[in-house]
Each structure stands twice: as structure tokens, then as C-alpha cells.
Amino acid sequence: MNALGVILAYVEQDNMRELTKLRTMASLPIGGKYRMIDFFLSNFVNNGIHDVMIITKSNFHSLIDHVGAGKEWDLTRKRGGLRILTPFQAPDRQEKEVYSTTIEALASNMHAIKRSLAEYVILTRCNVICDIDYQDLLEQHIRTGADMTAVYTNYTDEDRVLPIETPIFTVSDSGRIVDVKVYSPEKGRRAEDIRTRPAERPSCEKGCGMGIFVIRKSLLESLIADSMAYGRVHFYRDVLLRLVGYLNIQGYEYKKHFIGIDSIATYLKANMDLLKKEVRDQVFEDVIYTKVKDSVPTEYIAGCHVSNSLISDGCWIEGTIENCVLSRGVRIGRGSVLRNCVVMQNTTIMNNVELDHVILDKDVIVRDDRKIAGHETFPVVIEKASIV
Numbered sequence: 001m002n003a004l005g006v007i008l009a010y011v012e013q014d015n016m017r018e019l020t021k022l023r024t025m026a027s028l029p030i031g032g033k034y035r036m037i038d039f040f041l042s043n044f045v046n047n048g049i050h051d052v053m054i055i056t057k058s059n060f061h062s063l064i065d066h067v068g069a070g071k072e073w074d075l076t077r078k079r080g081g082l083r084i085l086t087p088f089q090a091p092d093r094q095e096k097e098v099y100s101t102t103i104e105a106l107a108s109n110m111h112a113i114k115r116s117l118a119e120y121v122i123l124t125r126c127n128v129i130c131d132i133d134y135q136d137l138l139e140q141h142i143r144t145g146a147d148m149t150a151v152y153t154n155y156t157d158e159d160r161v162l163p164i165e166t167p168i169f170t171v172s173d174s175g176r177i178v179d180v181k182v183y184s185p186e187k188g189r190r191a192e193d194i195r196t197r198p199a200e201r202p203s204c205e206k207g208c209g210m211g212i213f214v215i216r217k218s219l220l221e222s223l224i225a226d227s228m229a230y231g232r233v234h235f236y237r238d239v240l241l242r243l244v245g246y247l248n249i250q251g252y253e254y255k256k257h258f259i260g261i262d263s264i265a266t267y268l269k270a271n272m273d274l275l276k277k278e279v280r281d282q283v284f285e286d287v288i289y290t291k292v293k294d295s296v297p298t299e300y301i302a303g304c305h306v307s308n309s310l311i312s313d314g315c316w317i318e319g320t321i322e323n324c325v326l327s328r329g330v331r332i333g334r335g336s337v338l339r340n341c342v343v344m345q346n347t348t349i350m351n352n353v354e355l356d357h358v359i360l361d362k363d364v365i366v367r368d369d370r371k372i373a374g375h376e377t378f379p380v381v382i383e384k385a386s387i388v
Contacts, residue, residue, distance in 0.1 A: 001047060001048040001049050001134065001135060001138065002118055002119045002120060003049050003051070003118050003119070003120040003121065003122050003134070003138060003214075004049075004051045004052075004053065004113065004116045004118035004120070004121045004122070004217065005040075005044040005049045005051065005052040005053070005122050005124070006052075006053050006055065006106075006113070006121055006122065006123050006124070007026065007037070007040050007041075007052065007053070007054045007055065007124055007126055008055055008102060008105060008123065008124065008125050008126060008211075009024050009025070009026035009037065009054045009055060009056050009057075009060070009063060009126045010024070010055055010056055010057030010058070010099070010105055015262070015263045015264065016028075016261075016262075016263065016264060016267070017264055017381055018361065018381045018382075018383040018384070019264065019267065019359070019361065019381065020059070021059075021383070021384075022059060022062070022384060023059050023062045023063070024056060024057075024058075024059050024060055024062070024063050024126070025126050025127055025261070026040075026054070026056075026063055026126040027060075027062045027063040027066055028261075028267070029327055029344050029345070029362075030129075030261075030267075030270060030271060030274075031271065031274045031310060031325060032310045032311070032312040032325050032326060032327050032328075033290060033293075033312040033313070033327060033328060034288060034290050035063075035066055035290065035291075036126055036127070036129065036261075037054070037063065037066065037067060037126065038288055038289060038290045039129045039130075039283075039288060040124060040126065041067070041070070041073045041075070041082075041289065042073065042286065042287065042288045042289045043130075043131060043132060043134070043286070044122075044134070045073050045074060045075065045289070046286045046287065047132075047133065047134035047135055048134075048135065049122070049134060050074070050075060050077060050080050050081065051079075051080030051081070051116055051117075051118055052070075052075060052080075052081075052082050052083070053082075053083045053084075053085055053109070053112060053113070053116075054067070054082070054083070054084045054085065055085045055105050055106075055109055056084060056085065056086050056087070057087055057098060057099065057100075057105070058087070058098070060084070060086060063084070064084055066291050067082065067084065067291075068291070069081075069082065070082030072289050072290065072291055072292055073289050079117070080116070080117075080118075083112060085109045085112055087099070087108070101233045101234055101235065102123075102234075102235035103224060103227045103228065103232065103233045103234065103235055103238065103239070104228075104233050106220070106224050107224050107225075107227075107228045110221065110224060110225075113217065113220070113221070114217075114221065116217070118217060119216065119217060120138060120141070120214055120215070120216055120217060121214070121215055121216075121217050121220050122134060122137075122138075122212070122213070122214050123211075123212065123213045123214075123215070124211065124212045124213075125210075125211035125212070127211075127260065127261050127262060128210050128211060128212075128258055128259070128260045128261075129258060129259040129260075129261075129270075129283065130210065130212075130254060130256065130257075130258035130259070131256060131282065131283065131285055131286060132151065132212065132254060137149065137151070137214060137252050138214060140250070140252055141214045141250065141252075144175065144248070144250045145248060146214075146248050146249065146250035147215070147216070147219060147247040147248045147249060148213055148214065148215045148219075148247060148248075148249045148250070149213065149214040149215075149249070149250045149251070149252050150167075150169065150177060150209055150212070150213050150240070150249060150250070150251055150252065151209070151210045151211075151212035151213070151251075151252045151253075151254050152169050152171070152207055152208060152209050152210060152251050152252070152253060152254065153207065153208055153210055153253065153254045153255075153258060154207050154208075154253070154255075166182070166208055166209065167180055167181070167182055167208070167209035167236045167240060168180070168181045168182075168207060168208055168209070169207065169208075169209055169251055171251040175250050175251055176248065176249065176250055176251070177244060177249040177250065177251050178244065178245075179244065180236070180240045180241045180244050181241075182236050182237055182241060209236075210254060210258065210260075214252075223239055223243075227239060256282050257278075257279055257282040257283065259273065259283065264359065264378075264379055264381060265376065265377050265378065265379065267342075267359070268340075268342060268357065268359060268376065268379045269376070271325045271342045272323065272325075272340065274310060274325065275308050275309070275310065275323060275325070293313070293328060295312075295313035295314035295328050295329070296313065296314050297313060297314075298311050298312070298313060298314065298315040298316070298317065299315070299316050299317070300317050301316070301317060301318040301334075303318065303334075304317045304318050304319060304320065304321075304332075305319075305320040305321070305322075306320075306321045306322075307321070307322050307323075308322065308323050309321050309322065309323060309324045309325065309326065310324075310325045310326065311326050312326055312327050312328045312329075312330075313328050314328045314329045314330075315328070315329065315330045315331070315332070316330075316331045316332070317331075317332045318332060318333055318334040318335075318336070319332045319333060319334060319335060319336035319337060319338070319349075319353075320336070320337045320338070321338050322337075322338070322339045322340075323339055323340045324338050324339070324340065324341045324342070324343065325341075325342045325343070326343045327343060327344045327345040327347075327362075328345050328346070329345055329346040329347075330343050330344075330345070330346070330347050330348075330349075331347075331348045331349065332349050333348075333349055333350040333351040333352070333353065333368075334351045334352075335351050335352040335353075336349050336350070336351060336352060336353040336354070336355075337353075337354050337355070338353075338355045338356075338358075339355070339356045339357075340356055340357045340376070341355050341356070341357070341358045341359070341360070342358075342359045342360070343360045344359075344360060344361050344362045344364075344384075345362045345363070346362055346363050347360050347361075347362065347363065347364040347365070347366075348364070348365050348366070349366045350365075350366060350367050350368045351368045351369075352368055352369050353366050353367075353368070353369070353370050353371070354370075354371045354372070354373075355370075355371075355372050355373075356372075356373040356374065357373060357374035357375055357376055357379045357380065358372050358373075358374055358379060358380045358381075358382065359379050359380070359381045359382070360382045361381070361382060361383055361384035361385075361386070362384050362385070363384060363385045364382050364383075364384070364385065364386050364387075364388065365386075365387045365388070366382075366388045367387070367388060370388055372388070
């Protein structure tokens, strides 16, 4: 496929708290042995896109360690392949003035984008997991003669909250986006609140942008250069909203299940959703590649109890686990009970511990007889390498 995939891995969520303190959103563990970036890279590769760039900003060491040269995704190539673009700071800019918006990030890395031989660029953020048929997306983009194609979804989950800065599209019967509203209140509101406010409700049964766009590379270069020249740095407000009446911006409706993560609560919910077979069947419809680690099988000790959980390799389980997701190398002691928890790599939970709605980062130690309980709307997060 004649397309360049660009993953905006610099995008951070302030309300992810401790989980993105030492890592980017793209390297956040999910589903046990996977990282967020695995789904984006695998989706590109499964659709024949082998020219991929990852734009980073900070805390990218764990991302580089996980991705490496892209061998697991067959992206170690002489032409194209995987490139991780770390921040470049111009000599005339202050140290703290590293790019913070999509326009600035693309402008800072435009030299690398121009070197690509691809005709089209697919831009994607790193906080939405979905299985898009990029071949079909690109074919629609070419068939409709679009200047840009934006992926959107109908917003039907009443339990979710729209993240701030979510673009809300109004799509005509012909599929063209005719209006863009950027959802930016002080806090996200539930989908039902959107429906009770006609001015903010998506029209034509269409709706919320997923942060995925297709655009011809030459047009992208022109738009970025024009935006930087006039000090316009916000992609949604200064490109989409300003030019929606001038450019032919088409919509591409994504109808399958997707996982959006923009807070601690939605991160826990995403992992809990993966415990449902119908969700796994859609998310893992195609092969998802990840970094290979030669771990030993998990050992289940006599007397343990495990139900409806995802358990990675190398774990040692003596206690009770219900509705949990465990990464590699986790140890659960005798008499311990975990419910609705996410436990990351090499965490040790000793004896007679009770945890409910808790997210434990890597290398955490929970000592004997501890009891910690959160709620699905406000899970407790134990920071990396903590001792509780």
C-alpha cells in the first residue's frame, strides 16, 4: 500500500496520573502481555503498510525498549520500515518549548515525512484501539476524490465520557463532513448529556472523530507550512474547523468495537472489556504482534482459584483471581484475593492480601495482610516500584 503511517505517540492524558508518569501512552501495558503501540503497528502491518513513523515527545525510553527496530512487526527494512522520531529542538527555541500540538509535532518532523516515497499519509493518535481496514479506507479516499478523510464512529456508549478536544462531525448524506465542532467543556460529559444539547449533538446519526485521518502527503506539507506561517497550531480548530467549507473532507464510519482510553477509569474498563469474548473476537480478529519474551509457563499451585481472567506467561498463582488481567512474572501469594484488578509485570502480591478495582504498575510489592479497594469509576493506582 502506497501510504505512510504516522503514529502520534507524544499525545499524553493528564488524567492518566501515575500510569504515564514514566512512560508514554503508546507504551502503556494492556491486556496482559501487550502495549498500546502493538495494536497500531500490527494494524498497519496487517494492511500492508510497512513504512511507519512514531512521533514521540518525552518519556519514550520504555517505548523504544519495547519496539526496538521493529523486528517483531516485520518493520526492519532497507526502504521504509520503522522510524522513531524523538524531539528536535531548534536552536532559537527555549528548552521548555518542545512541540505540544499536532501541527507543531508534524512541522518539527516534516523533514522525515518528506523523505518517504509514499503518496498518502495516515495519521493516528495512540489512545484508541481499533481494527481498521486501511485498504478500504484508502480506496474510499481515492474514489471520492477527498482532500482528507476522517474516521468517525457513532457514539452509543452511555457510560463513556467524551474526552476534551474530541471533534464532532456533521456528515452529509453524500458522506462529506460539512461541519466540525470541537468538544471542549471544562470536563467531559456523558453521551446522554450530548444528546440533550442539540447544538453539540452529532447530526445525521454521525459523530465523534477517532483521531485517524488520511491525506495526500503533498497537501499535508502545504497545510502544515501554511499553519506554522500564520501561527495556527491546533489541528482540529485551525485546520479541520477552519477549512471544512473549502476542502473536500470525507467521513469514514467505523462500525466495529473500539477501545478508547483517556482516563484511569477508562483504562481499567478497557482491560475488563477484554475479558469478554465478543470484544476479544473483534479486537484480536487479526494477529496482534508484540515483543517476544521467552517466559516460562504460568504455574497454578494446588488450591488456587482463577476465573474469567487473562493470565500472561511466567506467573505464580497460589491465591484467588476473579476478573483480572495479569502481565508476565506476577506472583500471587497464598490466601490473597484479587477482583477486577490490572497487575503489571513482575509485581509481587504476598499472602492474605485483598485487592478490588486496583491497578498495580510494574515491580510493585504488596506485603502480607493488606486490603485496598477502589471503584470502577475511581480505581486505586499503585505507582511503579512501590512497596505497600
